[in-house]
Amino acid sequence: MLSSLSLDVAHLFAGGLVLVSLLLLYQDRMYALLNIFALHAVVLALSVAWQAHIQSAPHLFLTAALALVFKGIIIPTALRRIVEQLGIHREIETVGGVGVTMLAGMGLVALSMVVMLRVTPEADPLAREDLAFALSVVLLGLLMMVTRRNAVSQVIGFMSLENGLILAATGAKGMPLVVEISVAFSILIAFIVIGIFLFRIRERFDTVDVQALDRFRGERR
Amino acid sequence: MSFNPEILILVIPLGAAALLALLPGYKATAPLNVAATIGTLLSALSLFVVDRPAPGNYLFIDDLNIVFIALTAFVAFTTSIFSATYIGHELEIGRLTPAYLRFYHAMYQLLMFAMNLALLASNIGVMWVAIEMATLTTVLMVGIYRTHEALEAAWKYFILGSVGIALALFGTILVYMAARPVVGEGLDAMVWTVLVDKVARFDPALLNVAFVFLLLGYGTKVGLAPLHAWLPDAHAEGPTPISAVLSGLLLNVALYAVLRFKILLAANPTALAPGPLMATMGLASLIFAGFMLYRRRDIKRMFAYSSIEHMGIITFAFGMGGALANFAGLLHMVMHSLTKSGIFFAVGHVAQVKGTQKIADIRGLTESHPLLGWGLVLGVVAIAGLPPLGIFMSEFLVVSSTFAREPILAVLLVAGLLIAFGALFLRLNGIAFGEPAGSTAPAKASYVPMYVHFAIVFAAGIYLPPVLVTWFQHIARLLG
Numbered sequence: 001m002l003s004s005l006s007l008d009v010a011h012l013f014a015g016g017l018v019l020v021s022l023l024l025l026y027q028d029r030m031y032a033l034l035n036i037f038a039l040h041a042v043v044l045a046l047s048v049a050w051q052a053h054i055q056s057a058p059h060l061f062l063t064a065a066l067a068l069v070f071k072g073i074i075i076p077t078a079l080r081r082i083v084e085q086l087g088i089h090r091e092i093e094t095v096g097g098v099g100v101t102m103l104a105g106m107g108l109v110a111l112s113m114v115v116m117l118r119v120t121p122e123a124d125p126l127a128r129e130d131l132a133f134a135l136s137v138v139l140l141g142l143l144m145m146v147t148r149r150n151a152v153s154q155v156i157g158f159m160s161l162e163n164g165l166i167l168a169a170t171g172a173k174g175m176p177l178v179v180e181i182s183v184a185f186s187i188l189i190a191f192i193v194i195g196i197f198l199f200r201i202r203e204r205f206d207t208v209d210v211q212a213l214d215r216f217r218g219e220r221r
Numbered sequence: 222m223s224f225n226p227e228i229l230i231l232v233i234p235l236g237a238a239a240l241l242a243l244l245p246g247y248k249a250t251a252p253l254n255v256a257a258t259i260g261t262l263l264s265a266l267s268l269f270v271v272d273r274p275a276p277g278n279y280l281f282i283d284d285l286n287i288v289f290i291a292l293t294a295f296v297a298f299t300t301s302i303f304s305a306t307y308i309g310h311e312l313e314i315g316r317l318t319p320a321y322l323r324f325y326h327a328m329y330q331l332l333m334f335a336m337n338l339a340l341l342a343s344n345i346g347v348m349w350v351a352i353e354m355a356t357l358t359t360v361l362m363v364g365i366y367r368t369h370e371a372l373e374a375a376w377k378y379f380i381l382g383s384v385g386i387a388l389a390l391f392g393t394i395l396v397y398m399a400a401r402p403v404v405g406e407g408l409d410a411m412v413w414t415v416l417v418d419k420v421a422r423f424d425p426a427l428l429n430v431a432f433v434f435l436l437l438g439y440g441t442k443v444g445l446a447p448l449h450a451w452l453p454d455a456h457a458e459g460p461t462p463i464s465a466v467l468s469g470l471l472l473n474v475a476l477y478a479v480l481r482f483k484i485l486l487a488a489n490p491t492a493l494a495p496g497p498l499m500a501t502m503g504l505a506s507l508i509f510a511g512f513m514l515y516r517r518r519d520i521k522r523m524f525a526y527s528s529i530e531h532m533g534i535i536t537f538a539f540g541m542g543g544a545l546a547n548f549a550g551l552l553h554m555v556m557h558s559l560t561k562s563g564i565f566f567a568v569g570h571v572a573q574v575k576g577t578q579k580i581a582d583i584r585g586l587t588e589s590h591p592l593l594g595w596g597l598v599l600g601v602v603a604i605a606g607l608p609p610l611g612i613f614m615s616e617f618l619v620v621s622s623t624f625a626r627e628p629i630l631a632v633l634l635v636a637g638l639l640i641a642f643g644a645l646f647l648r649l650n651g652i653a654f655g656e657p658a659g660s661t662a663p664a665k666a667s668y669v670p671m672y673v674h675f676a677i678v679f680a681a682g683i684y685l686p687p688v689l690v691t692w693f694q695h696i697a698r699l700l701g
Contacts, residue, residue, distance in 0.1 A: 119426035120398070127398060138391060142384065154380065161387055168394045174406030175397050177346035181390065184350050188383060191357060195379065 006054045010171075013047035014133035017167060018109060021140040021160055025105050026098045030083050030152065034076045037156045041071035044163045051170045060170055063182045067166065070186050071159060075193060079152055082197050088150065095147045108139040130171030137164030155192050162189070226271060227280050229264035230290065230337050233257055238330035242323055247312055251305040254326050258298040261333060265294035276414045281343035284696050289340045289477050292555055296469045296562050297333050299670035303566045304329070304462035306667040310573050311460065321365060325460070332358040332466065336474050343413045345393050348478060352389070352442065355471060356382045363459035374454035381451040385441025389478070392434030396485070399427040413481065417488055425491040432495055435482045436502070442475030444529050445536060446506040456525035457578065461569030464521055468528040469562035473554060476532065480539060480700065487542075487701040499540030504630065506533030507637035514644035519578050520568055523648060524561065527604060530641050531557040537634065538619045539700065541626070547697035549618030552685075556611040556678055557604075563674030564600035567593060570666040575659040580648055585657030590664050594653050599675050601649045605642045611681035 020040045027033040045068035052060030094101065112135035120128045141161025145154050162185050169178045237257030244250050268290065273282050282290075308325065311317040317325065332355055339351035360382065364375030393411075400410040403422045409415045420428075441448040456464040483495045510530035517523035535557065538550030570593055571586065572578045586594030603610040616638060623631040 115430065119430050120424070131395075131398065135391070138387070145380070145384065151376075158380070158383055158387075161384075165387055165390050165394070168391060172394055172398050172401070174401065174410075175394065176408045176411055177344075177350075180350065181346065184353055188353065188357065188386075191360075192379065192383070195376070 006050075010047070010050055010054065011129060011133075013043060013050055014130050014167060014171070016043045017047060017163065018133050018136045018140070021137050021164075022102070022105055022109075024156065024160055025101055025140065025144055025147075028094070028098075030088060031080070033153055033156060034080055034083070037159065038072050038076040040160055040163055041067050041076075044166060045072060047167060048170045055173055057174070059179050062179050063166065063170065066182055066186060067163070071163070071189075075159070075189065078193055078197070079156075082193075083152060088152065095149065101143070101147050105140055105143055108143060109136040112136040112139055124173075127171050127173060131168055134164045134168035134171060137161070137167060140164075151196055155189075155196065158192070159189055225274060226264040226267045227274060227282060227341060230261055230268075230294070230341065231334060233260045233264065234330045234334035234337065238327045238334060241330060242327035245319060245323065247309060247319070247322060250322065250326050251308065254329060255298070255301045255305060257330055258294070258301040258333070261337070262294040262298045265290050276343055276412075278408055278412055279344050279347055280341045281414065282341070284692075285480070285699060286340045286477065288551065288555070288693075288696065289473060290337065292473070292558055293333070293336055293340065293470050296558055297466065299673060300462050300465050300469070300562060300566075301329070303465070303569065303667055303670045304460075306665065307460070307462055307569050307573070310665065316366060317460075325362065325365060328358045328362050329462070329466075332362070332471075336470060339474050340477060344408070344411050345396060345413070345416075345481075346411050348481075349386075349390055349393050352439070352475065352478060353386050355474065356386060356442065359455070359459075359463065359467060359471060362463045363455045365460060366458070368458070370454075371458040374451075374458035378451040378455040381441060381448070385438045385448065387438070388434050388441070389438025392431045392438055392482075395427055395431035395434065396482070399423040399431060416485060420485050420488045421490065423489055423492075425489055425493070428486055428489060429493045432482055432486050432493070433498075436479060436495070436498060439475045439478045439482075440502060440536075443472055443479065443536065444506070444532050445502045446509040446529065446533070449506065449510075449529050452529060453522045453525040456528070457519050457522040461521070461565055461572065464525070465562040465565035465569075468525070468565065469558040472528065472532050473558060476535065476539075476554070479536075483539065484699070484701060496540045496542045500537050500630070501540070503533045503535070503537030503540055504633055504637070506530065507537065508533075508633065508640070511637045511640035511644065514641055515647070517644075517648070518580055520572065520580050520583065520652070521565075521578055523580065523645075524564055524568060524604075527641065527645065528557075528561055530637070531561070531604070533637075534616065534619060534634075538622075541619075541623060541630075542701060543622065543626070544694065544697045545618060545622040547700040548693050549615050549622060551693050551696060551700075552681075553612065553615035553619065556615050556681060559674045560600060560603045560610075560612060560678050563671045563678075564597065564604060566667075566671040566674070567597040567600055570664050571597065574662065574664045574666075577659065580652060582659055583652050584659070585653070585655045587653050588655075589657035589659075589661040592668055593664055593666060596668065596671050596675070598649065598653050600671075601645055601653075603675060603678050605645045606638060609679070609682045611678040614682050614685075 020043055023036050027036055045064045048060055048064035113132050116132035116135050138161050141157050144157030148154050166182055169175055241250055268287055335351050335355035339348050342348040360375050360379045363378055364371050397410050400416055403419050404410040444452040486492045486495045507530050510526045513526045535550050535554050538546045575583050603612055606612045606616045620631055
């Protein structure tokens with residue numbers, strides 16, 4: 001069985017991820033949001049690496065490295081450049097105030113604790129609490145996608161949601177295909193980011209300035 | 222090594238995708254695209270003849286997925302014929318450039334690969350990856366025209382589809398968690414055959430939560446209300462062959478995933494009954510889509526709402542469960558796939574001839590383009606569920622089996638059907654009859670795929686071969 005120290009450290013990282021998710025919820029500046037998201041990815045990488053260590057599952061180190069390099073460095077850098085080019089570093093439109101959003105966020109965390117801890121009394125404590133944390137991160141990510149109007153911050157919401165899924169998948173001991181799934185997700189995210197860049201999507205579904213794109217590619221007729 | 226059609230079904234589309242991505246020119250690639258789908262269709266049909274290979278850790282064939290695979294391969298084949306004519310026209314008018322043509326064909330085959338993989342997968346993780354891949358390829362194809370609306374539709378589909386896919390993954394992880402204490406760690410805990418054998422001893426509470434996530438996640442892809450918002454846009458803005466495969470095939474693949482997990486839950490006596498949840502979502506989609514049909518101005522968007530309506534009926538039938546309702550659901554699914562893709566074939570040519578998708582600008586089709594116009598009339602008559610066509614029969618079975626068990630639900634069901642019926646005929650009247658409007662130039666269309674689909678639907682309404690009936694009854698019993 002696991003020693004209590006390794007259990008505590010795993011909880012520290014998973015709980016840390018939930019806290020960073022809450023931090024993401026109330027950011028109102030684009031650059032700050034990107035920095036916090038990079039922190040989110042780093043905490044996820046630490047958590048996954050710790051799981052790889054205590055489960056002695058070396059392939060999970062690959063997932064951790066992917067989280068660190070791809071989501072901790074490459075994606076935030078790319079998004080920062082997009083934000084600069086589109087000139088949207090000040091615009092974060094939110095639906096509803098910060099206070100309401102934070103209250104809803106806390107409610108969702110409480111909800112996922114109640115749901116997951118109640119339905120998994122027999123699972124081992126590590127997986128059980130990890131799953132509760134992971135569900136919180138997933139729900140907070142969904143909340144963020146709903147409350148943001150801006151495409152870049154929606155994508156950050158989606159990526160934080162996906163970090164929660166990776167947390168759940170690595171917490172489920174011995175789950176096969178985790179590395180493949182994390183790679184599949186990375187491809188999905190790369191597509192989204194490329195999509196934003198190419199199509200200059202600013203608003204949620206409203207403004208897609210395609211003429212800018214045609215000019216940019218020299219295809220304007 | 223003996224002849225293995227399973228592998229061929231996957232390798233042919235994948236190889237064709239790679240080849241089509243490299244080859245330039247319409248003259249060579251359009252026939253190649255058709256040839257690849259013929260190859261896939263033949264390998265899919267050979268599954269009925271050769272001995273089934275033993276279920277593996279990644280792929281397997283059983284009585285349920287063989288129906289889906291055969292249907293997918295057939296519609297993929299007819300759509301590729303339609304697509305050849307359709308895309309030829311798009312190239313002529315310059316809506317599609319040669320570079321995008323390569324991309325289009327490669328994506329078409331990649332989509333077939335992803336759908337076949339999702340259907341063949343015996344591993345819930347592989348199935349998830351395959352459905353994600355199918356989502357990605359369709360997103361790219363919806364946005365292929367790069368107009369403002371197309372990109373908007375693709376983005377909306379992308380975001381909603383990704384959220385659905387993410388929820389489905391959480392559900393998949395929960396199923397693994399439920400399986401692990403019983404099956405043990407590792408690959409076995411994600412393999413269908415193992416899961417179904419041992420599901421009776423899984424923790425029911427965990428399975429319940431897992432099913433809710435899976436239903437919401439894959440339900441988004443099925444287009445069930447209230448998670449359907451991506452579907453009409455994606456259908457309206459992409460190339461019409463893609464609308465045909467989206468409605469005719471991809472929605473089915475997502476439904477197949479839901480059905481698999483329904484079987485899993487049904488085999489655990491203490492878990493929640495998945496039926497009522499599915500029936501509620503199905504009924505809500507049917508009634509909602511029925512009302513939405515009245516306010517449509519765009520012809521492809523209208524038939525997209527009709528797809529939501531029919532997926533609702535099918536989900537409702539499977540949710541009711543029991544041998545008769547499952548049989549009806551299965552029959553309805555096959556009939557809807559054939560009819561709806563046939564309708565999209567007609568609509569694609571209509572939109573090309575008239576140069577618009579606006580319902581108000583399309584009038585008197587039966588006068589100006591008799592073959593196309595009457596084809597569309599036949600399709601709408603079929604999809605609205607008039608006798609003697611196949612959909613009438615399956616809808617009749619759904620309604621009568623519901624009446625016997627839950628009369629109140631049956632009333633709602635019939636109300637939904639009638640609402641949709643009214644909307645479809647209201648619009649059809651203007652589109653097909655009266656004074657012709659718009660271009661009356663002769664259509665360069667491929668009528669064969671469309672009329673073949675309608676002929677099958679017509680024949681099925683009059684006479685169902687006993688072999689087919691016993692086979693479907695057998696599957697209906699499997700579905701519980």
